[in-house]
Structures are given as C-alpha cells and as structure tokens.
Amino acid sequence: MTVIESSSSLDGGVMKKSSPIQVSRGMKTMIAALVVLFLFCKIFVPDSTSKGAVLGMLPFAAVLAIIALGQTLVIQQGGIDLSVAGSVSLAVVYVTRLPQQHDSQLWKAVLVALGSAFVVGVINGILISRIGINAIVATLGVSSLEYAVIMAISQGSPRRTTNLLNHIAANLTLGIPNSAIFAVLATIVVTLFLKRSVSGRRFEAVGANSRAGFAAGLKVKRHQISAYIWAQILYCLAGILLAGILTQPTAYQGDSLVFPSVTVVVLGGTSLLGGRGFPAASAVAALFLQQLNQMVLTLNVPFGVRTLVTAIALLVGIALYTIRWEFVRERFSALNSRRSVGAAHV
Secondary structure, eight states: OOHHHHGGGOSTTSOSSOOTTSOOHHHHHHHHHHHHHHHHHHHHOGGGGSHHHHHHHHHHHHHHHHHHHHHHHHHHTTOOOOOHHHHHHHHHHHHHHTTTTOGGGHHHHHHHHHHHHHHHHHHHHIIIIISOOOHHHHHHHHHHHHHHHHHHHHTTOOOOOOHHHHHHHHSEETTEEHHHHHHHHHHHHHHHHHHHSHHHHHHHHHHHOHHHHHHTTOOHHHHHHHHHHHHHHHHHHHHHHHHHHSSSOOTTTTGGGHHHHHHHHHHTTOOTTOSOOOHHHHHHHHHHHHHHHHHHHHTTOOHHHHHHHHHHHHHHHHHHHHSOHHHHHHHHHHHHHHHHHHHHHO
C-alpha cells in the first residue's frame, strides 16, 4: 500500500476511502445539526429565520466559510493559522484605501492584496516548515506585522468601499447573495483539488504522516508551505468580499474571525492533528455557526454570551469526533449490568 492510499485510513475511520461521492461523517452531522437548528429557530425564534434575517446572515456565513477553507488546509498539515485577523483586515484596508473610492482603481488594489497575501503565506510557511517555529507563535507574530502595515496605511480609521466592489459583493443573483455564490465556488474548487487530484491526495498524505510522505519521496515542506499560501489567498478573498458587503468597514474587521474559523473546521470533522480534511463540511459548519449566532443575536443577549456559544460549539465539535462513544456506551452498559446483578443478589 502506498502512502497516498494509506492516508485514507488515517483519520480514525471517519471515511474509509478517498471517493469524492462519499459523504463524510462531519458533513452528515453538520447537515443534520443545521436542519435541527433552523427548525428550532423557526419555532422558538422565528425572527432569526425571516427572509431578511437569512439574507443578512448569508453574506457573513459566506465570508466565514471561505476563511474556514483556508484554515482547513492549514490544519490538515498539522498546523493552525492565527494570522486570520491580520490577513482579513489587511485585505479590507487595501481594497478600501488604495482605490480612494474610484472603481477604475479597484483591480489594482485587488492585485496588491493578492500579492501581499502570497508573501504573507510564504513567510508563514517558511517560518513554520523550514525554520521550525511553532505555528501559533509564528502566525501571531506575522499577524502583528500585518497590523503594523494596517496602521501605516489607514491610521486605524475606516474608509468607504467603492461602488463597484459593493455591487459585486453585496448584490443578489437570482435571489442569492453574490458572496454566497463566491463561497460555493471556492468550496467546490478546494474540494475537487483535495478529493479528485493527485496533488490533493499527496497533500492529504503528507498531512496524515509527514515522515511516511518524506520516505515515499513526496515534497513534504513544499506541501506544508503551500497550505499557508493558499490559506492566505482564501483569507484575502474573504477580506475583499467583507469590504464589499460592509459599506464602511473598520481597519480591524478580521479580529472576530480567528476563533470561529477554527471552530467550524473542527465542527466539520477535520482533525486538529492533521490528515484528511473536509472543506465542504467546514463550509456547512460556517453556515451553522453563523445561524446560531444570528439566533443568539436576535435574543439580544450580551456579546460575551455569543462568544461563549462559539466556545461551547468548539467543545462539542472536539468531543463529537475525538471521544470513542462506542466505548462510552459499552462502559455504561457494563455498569448498568453490574448494578442489576447487585440488586438481584440483594
């Protein structure tokens, strides 16, 4: 068995094969959870499922889904990317500041944002893969540098986005927010890459077992660095869309997206230890988490409670995929059997 073939059995039996038509456990779980959540909201918090509320929620779910795709790639390589906040905020600043509200200059700002994202991804990848710095330390440090650039460009003050970007990101096509369409397309591209291409299978094999991948002749460090590069490209896309969705975004628009980006990846079933990834499930988990936040927001609870809801969702996701529930059920059954035997003897 080759390293690539064996990688499909390295994620605890969540999926046994690398078939693109097989639905992962994480996808089934998130679809079921999403249906239950919408039914619950429809009955008990109907304002959170009105047409206006859903159309207002979908663009932000799309942004989180695109960010989650990038975070999924990084986590597949056994890393974690905490530079999400700085990267998204920097993309927002580029596409709102550089064009100076002139539509004709928007494409230049987008190119600058994409180029900057590529450079940041290379820096992250080299620091973590080549030099061996801890991923948390490296990405937090890079995020701090990004905020320095943000302050130098914007001085921390907001700027209105261009009409063209607002039209592209915030308008509807056939009743669907354009940002949601971008998110679906990005999810399809990432999923096809991971599940249908040879490079994608090699990428997953390296994440599952880098030593075995190296022994098989795979370019381990190249795959690890590429994860951070593509993650930054996806964060940049999310930041550009976010700048268009909000007519006057702040210079720190990405601050609240770090924790949720990790949460939805875990909820989607991708292991924090690396290996196989489930980008489509991560995208559905983003929709679930955003609707959950929408429900809590409709109830007018404090911001701290909303943060607590996200933390609980993360803990549930970790417990769902790491605890051996069959073993727990067996232990409870054995305990009940002992109690029954003891009661019979009494």
